[in-house]
Amino acid sequence: xxxxxxxxxxxxFQLNRRCVKAAPVTRPLSPMKRKxxxxxxxxxxxxxxxxxILVLMGAILFQLVSFSSLSIKRFGFSFLITSTWDxxxxxxxxxxxxxxxxxTSFVALxxxxxxxxxxxxxxAEYAPLKIQKIFSSLIDLLAAIPSVIYGLWGIFVLVxxxxxxxxxxxxxxxxxxxxxxxxxxxxxxxxxxxxxxxxIVPFIISVSREVISAVPSVYKEAxxxxxxxxxxxxxxxxxxxxxxxxxxxxILALGRAxxxxxxxxxxxxxxxxxxxxxxSPGYTLSSVIANEFAEAASKLYLxxxxxxxxxxxxxxxxxxxxxxxxxxxxxxxxxxxxxxAKII
Amino acid sequence: MKKFILAFMMLMVASAIVSAAPVLxxxxxxxxxxxxxxxxxxxxxxxxxxVHFNYQSIGSGGxxxxxxxxxVDFGASDGPMTTAQLTEAPxxxxxxxxxxxxxxxxxNVPGIEKxxxxxxxxxxxxxxxxxxxxxxxxIASANPGVxxxxxxxxxxxxxxxxxxxxxxxxxxxxxSSDWKSHVGKATSVNWPVGLGGKGNEGVAGFxxxxxxxxxxxxxxxAIKNGLSYAFxxxxxxxxxxxxxxxxxxxxxxxxxxxxxxxxxxxSSNPEAYxxxxxxxxxxxxxxxxxVKGKAIVGFIKxxxxxxxxYTSDLLYSPLPSEVVKMIENKLTQVKY
Numbered sequence: 001x002x003x004x005x006x007x008x009x010x011x012x013f014q015l016n017r018r019c020v021k022a023a024p025v026t027r028p029l030s031p032m033k034r035k036x037x038x039x040x041x042x043x044x045x046x047x048x049x050x051x052x053i054l055v056l057m058g059a060i061l062f063q064l065v066s067f068s069s070l071s072i073k074r075f076g077f078s079f080l081i082t083s084t085w086d087x088x089x090x091x092x093x094x095x096x097x098x099x100x101x102x103x104t105s106f107v108a109l110x111x112x113x114x115x116x117x118x119x120x121x122x123x124a125e126y127a128p129l130k131i132q133k134i135f136s137s138l139i140d141l142l143a144a145i146p147s148v149i150y151g152l153w154g155i156f157v158l159v160x161x162x163x164x165x166x167x168x169x170x171x172x173x174x175x176x177x178x179x180x181x182x183x184x185x186x187x188x189x190x191x192x193x194x195x196x197x198x199x200i201v202p203f204i205i206s207v208s209r210e211v212i213s214a215v216p217s218v219y220k221e222a223x224x225x226x227x228x229x230x231x232x233x234x235x236x237x238x239x240x241x242x243x244x245x246x247x248x249x250x251i252l253a254l255g256r257a258x259x260x261x262x263x264x265x266x267x268x269x270x271x272x273x274x275x276x277x278x279x280s281p282g283y284t285l286s287s288v289i290a291n292e293f294a295e296a297a298s299k300l301y302l303x304x305x306x307x308x309x310x311x312x313x314x315x316x317x318x319x320x321x322x323x324x325x326x327x328x329x330x331x332x333x334x335x336x337x338x339x340x341a342k343i344i
Numbered sequence: 345m346k347k348f349i350l351a352f353m354m355l356m357v358a359s360a361i362v363s364a365a366p367v368l369x370x371x372x373x374x375x376x377x378x379x380x381x382x383x384x385x386x387x388x389x390x391x392x393x394x395v396h397f398n399y400q401s402i403g404s405g406g407x408x409x410x411x412x413x414x415x416v417d418f419g420a421s422d423g424p425m426t427t428a429q430l431t432e433a434p435x436x437x438x439x440x441x442x443x444x445x446x447x448x449x450x451x452n453v454p455g456i457e458k459x460x461x462x463x464x465x466x467x468x469x470x471x472x473x474x475x476x477x478x479x480x481x482x483i484a485s486a487n488p489g490v491x492x493x494x495x496x497x498x499x500x501x502x503x504x505x506x507x508x509x510x511x512x513x514x515x516x517x518x519x520s521s522d523w524k525s526h527v528g529k530a531t532s533v534n535w536p537v538g539l540g541g542k543g544n545e546g547v548a549g550f551x552x553x554x555x556x557x558x559x560x561x562x563x564x565x566a567i568k569n570g571l572s573y574a575f576x577x578x579x580x581x582x583x584x585x586x587x588x589x590x591x592x593x594x595x596x597x598x599x600x601x602x603x604x605x606x607x608x609x610x611s612s613n614p615e616a617y618x619x620x621x622x623x624x625x626x627x628x629x630x631x632x633x634x635v636k637g638k639a640i641v642g643f644i645k646x647x648x649x650x651x652x653x654y655t656s657d658l659l660y661s662p663l664p665s666e667v668v669k670m671i672e673n674k675l676t677q678v679k680y
Contacts, residue, residue, distance in 0.1 A: 089529035151542075155549040163554070185498060185554060187539055270503030270540025281539050287503075291542065294403035295505025295531040297429065 034077060061313070068307035070300055079307060085272045087292070092304035096272045096312050101315060103189055105257040107278065108196035115197070115251055116204030123205070124212035125234060136206070143202035151266030154195045159186040159267055162194070167279055184275040185269065190278040192268040196260055197301040200253035207252060211245030212238055244327060251323045258316050261286040285312040365394070367639045373407020373420030376507045376562060380443055381420070381659050384448040384651050388643055395639045397469040404507050405531060411437065411626045417636050419626035422507020423514075423531060424605035434514040436629040438678065439604040440644055440671055441622040443652075444661040447512045448566040448573035448620075452551050453478055453492070457574065459585070461486045463577040464610075464618070468520035470497055470558060472527075473537035478556060485621045486577075500550045500559030503540025505531035511621040512560045515609040518616075560619075563591065564659030580614035587617070591661035594620035600667060604674075620661070630679045637680025644675060 065072075071079065073335075075092060082093030119139075123132050170180045215238050223233040239246070254279030261284075269281020270291065284310055297303045345604040371381075386399035404421040411419030412433045422445075429674075430437055448643025449467065451460060466482050469475040475482065479492040502509045510531045519522040527533050541547040544565045551559045553570060563586050566573050575583040584590050594611040600603075610618045625644065649669050652662040 084534065086534035087532045088534065143560045150432040152545075155546065156553075159550075160553055183496065185539060186551065265503065265542050266546055270542070271538065272534065283540075291504040291540070292532050293505075295405035297408055297531075 001008075004175050044131060061310075064306060064310040064313065068303050068310050070303035071307045074300060075304075079304070080311070083272070083274055085202070085288070087296070087298075087301050090298065090300050092301075092307075094285070094308055096274050096287050097283050097285040097308060098311060099274050100268065100284040101286070101312070102259055102319075103253060103278075103282070104192045104196055104268065104284060107189065107193035108200060108257045109250065109254060111197035112201045112204055112253060116201045116249075116253070117208060117246065119201075120205045120208035120212055121234060121238075124209045125230070125238065136209070141203045142198075143206070147199065147260060147263040148266075150195055150199055151263035154191065154263060154267040158195060159191055160181070162168065162186045162191045166190075171279070172304030178276040179278045182275070182279050184279055185281065187267050187269040188277075188279050188281045189268065189275075192264045192282070193278070194282075195263050195267060196257045199260060199263065200257050203253045203256060204249045208242070208246045211242040211249070214245075215241045243330060247323070247327050251320065251327075254319060254323065255316060258319060259286055259312070261290045265290050285309075285315065354651075366396055367394060367635055368396045368398060368471070369639055369643075370398050370416045370419070371407075371418040371420060371625075372402050372410045372416045374404045374422045374507055374623055375401040375627070376422050376445060377420065377443055377477045380655060380660050383654050383658060384643075384647050387651075387654070388646055392639075392642070395643065397643075403505065403531075404510075405505060407626065414632075415557065417627075417633075418640055420614075421626060422621065422623045423510040424607075424624065426628070436625050438600075438629055438674060439624040439626060440674065441604050441624055441667060442644075442647060442661060443655050444532075444591050444595060444608075444620055444622055444663065445511075446563040446586045446594075446661065447508055447560050447569070447619040448563045448586045449513070449558065449560050449576065450548070450551050450566050450571040450573050452553075452555055452572065453495070454555050456490060456492075458572045458574075460490070460572070460574045461577070461583045464519035464573045467576070468516050468523050469518060471499055471501075471536070471538070472523065473499070486583075495556035497512055498554050498557040499535075499538030500541055500547050500554070500557050501535050501538050502544075502547055502560075506543075507531065507621075508544070508560065509533070511609060511619060514607050514621070515619045517662055518607070555561065563588075563636050567659060576618050578614070578616055578618045579610050581613050582614060583617070584617045586619075588656055588661045589658065590615060590617035591620045592664055593617070595622070595667055596664045600670060602670075602674075604670070620672075621653050627652050627678065629677065634680045637678065641678055641680070644671070 004047045016021065071092065075082075078100070079092065081095055082091075084091045084093050085096070086092070093262055108289065119135075123135055127135070163184055167180075167184045167186065167190065172182045193294055218242065219237050220233050223237045223303035228236065264284055265287040268284060268287060270283050270287060272283050275282065289305055289308055289312075293302075293305055378399070381399055381401075385399060389396055399420075400406075400416075404423055407416075407419035407421050408425055408429060410416045412429070414434065417425065421439075424439055425437065449462060453460065460483075462483070463486055465485070466475060466480075469482075476497050478495045478497055484490075484492055512530060513523075513527065513529040513533050516527070517529045519565075526538065539550055541550045541559070544561050547559045547561050548565065548569050548571060551557045551561075552569075561571065561575075565571075566586075573586060575585050578584050593607045593613050594616040596616070597613045598608060598611055600606055604622070604624065606622075608620055608622065627640060627644075631640070648663060648668050652668075655662045
């Protein structure tokens with residue numbers, strides 16, 4: 001095994017550790033020797049703020065649970081695993097909505113992550129400064145567009161393109177897969193996922209670009225010094241160092257995708273059915289709340305809609321935990337990528 | 345200096361008490377009549393300078409909730425309150441019809457402008473998902489001479505809870521016993537088939553773009569947006585075009601109960617378009633605040649007489665004169 005020796009005896013493994021823990025591990029010398037009441041008070045006041053967030057989270061959870069108690073008592077666990085949603089006969093099950101939320105978010109990530117990552121690598125590593133500046137402000141602009149605008153654009157521009165071009169193409173060439181079968185309306189899971197991916201790409205790009213730019217150039221130069229090509233340097237140093245930040249940006253994007261309401265509601269087709277085909281219309285948790293809350297007059301109906309909100313909260317927490325565990329397992333066995341050794 | 349300020353403040357307070365304080369009346373509810381209500385509030389505030397309105401179009405369900413909780417002075421709804429809801433309210437509530445509206449069945453069948461004729465059972469079966477091709481003999485037999493192709497029917501409905509859906513499903517329930525027992529009538533139902541579009545604009549957007557689609561929208565919305573709409577067979581067997589007149593006819597010559605909680609879909613009037621309905625204001629019989637009570641009753645009296653002339657510009661149908669007389673009677677029972 002050949003070791004890459006750079007920066008005065010710092011080996012590649014150590015280098016990588018340094019990237020991951022950019023902040024120094026040891027705290028600066030604490031100024032505890034000097035006691036000062038003002039300082040003490042300031043510290044105590046600051047403590048209140050994170051506490052407030054905890055209280056807020058607790059209050060939201062408490063409210064959701066207490067307002068949905070009627071529906072929780074009536075349907076119990078079956079609320080999560082049945083798929084009838086009938087306001088007239090008051091039978092409520094949330095499975096199609098959970099399914100719709102997870103499918104659209106996941107497919108949106110599948111589309112958005114490669115595009116977002118590619119764009120951020122280009123902007124941070126290859127693009128001239130001028131292009132970098134123009135694109136960065138354009139991307140920030142993209143993130144600021146209200147979602148109802150995306151929705152209207154979806155109805156009048158995206159959906160016709162999906163119906164006349166994209167879906168017939170997918171049906172023709174990938175029609176043997178269950179995901180691309182069935183009648184082609186234009187609206188549905190796929191259209192909703194595409195609009196979601198457009199909405200979350202700016203988040204991935206702007207965060208990942210920052211992370212990639214933050215990788216110290218001496219490390220990259222070190223890689224060049226041992227004969228790495230630009231792509232190899234990006235692959236082994238930049239992406240490896242920025243892994244945590246990039247995954248963080250994806251989690252941020254996922255959070256947005258799960259909760260996004262208006263644009264999805266406008267083009268997912270709002271049909272309470274579970275279907276493997278991405279062409280078919282579906283429904284999401286946030287959409288059903290947006291659609292039906294204003295007109296829900298009966299108590300059980302209202303309570304069920306609030307339970308949908310509770311489910312949405314739980315789903316986002318669970319997905320977040322899974323994503324965090326993923327990061328943890330990736331960074332726990334931090335080792336320099338085997339490709340690095342091949343360079344030499 | 346301090347004395348001066350104090351005197352000035354006292355003067356301000358005194359003057360506020362002496363001059364007739366303007367009344368602000370708060371209302372909330374239905375979105376469907378929102379355009380005409382805002383017009384009325386505007387014009388009426390011009391005539392009566394000291395009455396002002398604040399109306400939030402949060403939806404019929406919200407209107408019912410707010411008036412029941414007494415957070416507003418009047419509610420508004422496109423569907424009548426159920427008896428259970430009425431008993432939940434802290435006082436006796438009156439339903440006061442204000443204008444009428446119709447729901448048009450809109451479609452996008454290439455080559456066919458407005459006027460496709462549909463019978464009630466065909467319409468119910470299309471929305472049940474039982475009738476799936478445009479060239480079905482049951483559609484063709486009502487439309488001799490019209491060339492229908494072998495396209496799939498794509499059903500489009502409202503995804504958000506709405507009074508429009510209420511009137512439409514009320515109609516389907518009244519003409520189809522299957523619909524009544526399997527789906528029922530409400531502002532949101534469990535649609536057997538179809539795509540859900542959010543709001544009128546969502547339904548119109550899907551229908552305009554999808555060849556072979558059929559949906560429903562408020563008549564005013566369908567007319568303003570140039571959608572093709574169907575002529576429906578009414579109770580007397582006549583195919584009727586939805587117009588402002590044929591909508592008003594739905595409440596003529598039919599018995600209207602004293603509490604106005606009536607569905608006028610599938611009207612027995614031979615000239616009537618079958619999918620029509622009232623929209624109501626909800627007010628308490630015993631008003632808590634005499635000043636507000638007086639102002640509200642005064643406003644309603646104006647709206648059902650002079651106010652009706654603004655309806656046709658905004659594509660609502662005016663109330664028939666017999667209904668106006670009944671409302672006058674009803675208003676005399678309101679106490680404030």
